[in-house]
Amino acid sequence: MEDFDTQQKEAPISVGDWVVTILVASLPLIGIIMLFIWGFGSGTPKSKANYAKAALIWLGIVMILSFLFFAMFGTALFLGAGAENGF
Template identity: 50%
Template sequence: MDNQEVYRQSGDQQQHVISVGEWVLYLFLFSLPLINIIMLCIWAFGNEPNPTKSNFGKAGLIWIAIGIVIYLILMFTVFSFFSTAFNEMNQMQTM
């Protein structure tokens, strides 16, 4: 049986089951910068008939947002630490 023709029944709708080959392609595309965000946005907010892709797109965007927030907090913390350290070094040199 060809994976391209396999469908799963869900209520009245037939949904295409995503094959392993398709997932390998999608994971490759998600490893490319900016293309991953574009693909996730298309899946999450586009007219994607497959709810699995839509949910994956939404979940991926949530994880990207969490990563950006953690990155910003980390960068702010590091910047504050070095800013304080340089200010203290300047104060010690002026004495």
């Protein structure tokens, strides 16, 4: 039975499965949950698990950069608007 599970995890994923994977991953909130399930679940093929982990890493990087961008420029905008109003 172990051989079958190992072979199934190593089997290539079809194009149709990748289309569904990318579609589900693009859904708000559900996609993030599914990325965690695919990335850290035990029954997921290795290639899909690696894709999910990489997508989560990129999601984290984008979220951090977005926060920094909006924090810097939001503060600058807020301080600039305050200067115009005499604050």
